[in-house]
Amino acid sequence: MTTEVVLNQISKKYGKQEVLTDISLKLKPNTIYGLLGRNGAGKSTLLNILTNRIPATSGKVLIDGQPNLNNDDALGKIYLMSEPNLYPTRAKVFQIFRETANFYMGFDFELAHQLTNKFGLNESLRFGKLSTGYRSILKDIIALCVDADIILLDEPTLGLDANHRELFYQELVETYADRPRTFVISTHLIEEIAGMVENVLLIKDGRLALDDTTESLLARSYSVTGPEEKVREYTAGLNVIGHDSLGKLRSDYVFGKLDENRVLPDTVSVEKIDLQKLFINLTEQSDEEGQK
Known part of the structure; x- marks a missing residue:
């Protein structure tokens, strides 16, 4: 029952x-x-x-x-x-x-x-x-x-x-x-x-x-990693919910469907993220927006 x-x-x-x-x-x-x-x-x-x-x-x-x-x-x-x-x-x-x-x-x-x-x-x-x-x-x-x-x-x-x-x-x-x-x-x-x-x-x-x-949720959750300028160019217009930086490298966390027509630069990689990473970035998003 x-x-x-x-x-x-x-x-x-x-x-x-x-x-x-x-x-x-x-x-x-x-x-x-x-x-x-x-x-x-x-x-x-x-x-x-x-x-x-x-x-x-x-x-x-x-x-x-x-x-x-x-x-x-x-x-x-x-x-x-x-x-x-x-x-x-x-x-x-x-x-x-x-x-x-x-x-x-x-x-x-x-x-x-x-x-x-x-x-x-x-x-x-x-x-x-x-x-x-x-x-x-x-x-x-x-x-x-x-x-x-x-x-x-x-x-x-x-x-x-x-x-x-x-x-x-x-x-x-x-x-x-x-x-x-x-x-x-x-x-x-x-x-x-x-x-x-x-x-x-x-x-x-x-x-x-x-x-x-x-x-x-996980099927539409990604990290985009590479040189900061290239990453920003690739993720422009996407739903970026957070990011991490290390030196000149940047990882943007994207929640949503990727545009198949976008050309991925050779120096940029796209990978899936796990539930923990998705949660952290979704819940911290409002904090970051409030600080801008």
């Missing part, structure tokens, strides 16, 4: 500060999303609005056509793993599993036990005794074991070392293969999720700047 989530013109204000502006999107079923944006862009706010932890100032969230406001049946189809520690400090790990199962009846205890063994998490420990990393691991395990159709992960690898981060993403992919559903991963470690993310949502200045497949 799949769940359809639609956001219709979502805006959020705190006093006079507008955090989100007119966000409209539809989450496709059985898809892994990367929710990207700089710190303070509104990613966590958006996830909290999705799960009705905080209200939107305007707009609607529809889950299978039903508003998410005070709708336990609809909200039971979504699970949010977030940074705030919502569990009692004296609760033991196995007790937190049991409590979660009261809300998500299909909680996979067998998988939870397997994952605690793999991550080296003692189920008899109290939540308050766990390190930041192991608190994240516990919340990650719960996210992979609940039976919700939409799993929202807000900085899921906070405090994890490299080995545990790799293990988590490996387990995420395996559980996704066993039971396809929708994952939305909000993280600043873009290079670690680039290989698994099928769709990218980019929040920039509180607005939805991009909603597209990773394949489509």
Whole structure:
């Protein structure tokens, strides 16, 4: 069974500060999303609005056509793993599993036990005794074991070392293969999720700047490198979203279709760029424009 989530013109204000502006999107079923944006862009706010932890100032969230406001049946189809520690400090790990199962009846205890063994998490420990990393691991395990159709992960690898981060993403992919559903991963470690993310949502200045497949985005993302004068001539009129310089060499980062009729100088090369480089240049673009 799949769940359809639609956001219709979502805006959020705190006093006079507008955090989100007119966000409209539809989450496709059985898809892994990367929710990207700089710190303070509104990613966590958006996830909290999705799960009705905080209200939107305007707009609607529809889950299978039903508003998410005070709708336990609809909200039971979504699970949010977030940074705030919502569990009692004296609760033991196995007790937190049991409590979660009261809300998500299909909680996979067998998988939870397997994952605690793999991550080296003692189920008899109290939540308050766990390190930041192991608190994240516990919340990650719960996210992979609940039976919700939409799993929202807000900085899921906070405090994890490299080995545990790799293990988590490996387990995420395996559980996704066993039971396809929708994952939305909000993280600043873009290079670690680039290989698994099928769709990218980019929040920039509180607005939805991009909603597209990773394949489509990377297919029209390039670096043009060579002598500065030649690079500038070649990229004139193209959508240059950023650049780097080293001595007399320059790299322009282009987002969009290249003009096939342009003649590429022998001293200039064109190469694809990765998701991390694309993100950095797209999100820094407004800063550079503001400084001109």
